[in-house]
Amino acid sequence: MINFVDSLNKGLELVNQYDANNKEIETVFAELNRQLNKAYDGKLVIELNNYNPPNQFHDECWDIVAKNPISLEYSQETYTLAEWTQSSTGYPCAIFFSGQKCVCEDKESLEQAIAELLSDPVVARDLRTVINQTSTE
């Protein structure tokens, strides 16, 4: 006879694992934005963004976007920097940008992948545009 409670416990363990890993991923973005806030006077925020899938056959869609929250005119406008996917246990997560897909198994590798994203010249050009947005534009 199958032990259904054991099966549910395994599922719940995976849910807990996802919650813990997701919280860790949130701390990476929190630290990223803490540093950006200090360096650019609050003109640049980078975050995960959930958007509507193109059709009913697609899973939930996420990307990494940048915005300038203090620009009154542009605070609702976001620039997409990369696509984002995440497994049901939190890791691996993956960042797609400039023809590259970086699959990250843990916090340290995610930090490194975000660093590579920021140092990509195509991405950096968009970030410069965001930082330079002012309400007089």
Next chain:
Amino acid sequence: MKLTLIWWNTSLAPLSDTPASDEQLNIICRVVEGFVNDGQADFIALGEINDCYFDYLEQNTIINGFRWFNLAKKYSRISFDSCVLVREDKLQVLETQDITVSKATSTAKIAQKIIVAVKNYDKPVQFFISHWASRLHTENLDRVHLGIRLRDEVSAILKSDDVAPVILLGDYNDEPFSDSLTTGLEATRDITRARKNTFLLYNPFWRHLGETQHYQRGEDATIKNRCGSYYYKSGSITRWHTFDQMIFSACFVGGGDWHLNEISTGIINTPELFNRVMDNKQKFDHLPIISVLEKEISHD
């Protein structure tokens, strides 16, 4: 319609301190010409290429009707080292993507994904070209993990179309029976299983594991025969390994319009290439591999 695919690790070792000689590069040019003129190749993937070698090969290989794509790319912690040539009147490269996996401070190459449109065929064919690091250099990422992550890429495609055309090829630095390719990638030698369970991949290179010639009493013991695709002269148990492979989704073994021609699939073993691999003075240590795919042309 027929498609002939070739993969060859050219042994140019782009990260080596000693650059390849013009003589070695010219040999590669002649071999690629042979792939096209004698082998009727339509898709050729070459490994261990950098920008310099790519420019030389593109300029000095005398073939017509092919478009060259330099996929060699250096990232902060990893370098990809392939290039691809496609026959323009049959194939069009639509998109490429470099896929890596990282854990802590280790990064490994999974594959380069190349999406190709094929003339008179409505689905794009997705190729994954891999050149995995040797077992000495995978550190925190175990080998099975490389297979699992490559499998994730394939599964994402097969999830929406379980008979999508997916072809994996390259130098895996692992044999067909390695856990990375069996448990990790879910590539099987069992074609009946692969035809029934369309999520499995079929690896025809299980046929090319051992000696090509039977032992015969009285045969000269110094005669060397091919026993794999990669030759390492200092191997204590075996000098040969079948590291170079092509692996196919169900589309090519009864699930779709294309059919793998296994008789024409295997390791290219011309006397000239074999002698170069056996010659200690030459740097070549891989033989090329070939596969042929056939499709009936619809007259609708």
